[in-house]
Amino acid sequence: MGTRKKVTPTRYATREPRMNAARSVNVPAYTHRVNAVMYEAMRKVMMKVLPRKAPGMTQAEMIDALAAAAPKSLFPTKGRVAWWMKTVQLDLEAKKVVLREKVRPLRWHRAK
Numbered sequence: 001m002g003t004r005k006k007v008t009p010t011r012y013a014t015r016e017p018r019m020n021a022a023r024s025v026n027v028p029a030y031t032h033r034v035n036a037v038m039y040e041a042m043r044k045v046m047m048k049v050l051p052r053k054a055p056g057m058t059q060a061e062m063i064d065a066l067a068a069a070a071p072k073s074l075f076p077t078k079g080r081v082a083w084w085m086k087t088v089q090l091d092l093e094a095k096k097v098v099l100r101e102k103v104r105p106l107r108w109h110r111a112k
Contacts, residue, residue, distance in 0.1 A: 025093040025100075034087060038074060042084040043092070045070045047110065054101055056109030062089070 018036035049065045050057060057065065067081045075081045089108060092098040101107040 022087055022091040023094040024090045026090065038084055039088060041071060041074050042088045046085065046088055050098065051109045054109055056101055056107035058105045058107055
């Protein structure tokens with residue numbers, strides 16, 4: 001009789017999460033891969049929370065507002081909210097969707 005081919009799992013056989021490349025305004029050549037579902041959820045909430053004009057929100061104000069508005073199933077702790085907030089904020093700043101005001105403490109608002 002014939003021999004059976006041994007099936008080996010490939011990377012397509014496992015369910016890998018979708019990934020996005022996130023950039024940083026501080027290091028323009030640097031990108032890192034982040035979970036696309038988490039990134040998109042935080043981006044949507046951030047765009048709802050951030051004001052359209054100056055004065056924007058400080059980092060502490062942004063974390064508090066996002067912690068209240070973000071889905072608890074994805075972002076159960078304030079620490080997780082803060083990490084994703086900063087990742088998305090730096091990426092959107094690099095894409096010029098979010099603007100950093102030149103004041104102290106730093107403030108951010110939407111570009112449009």
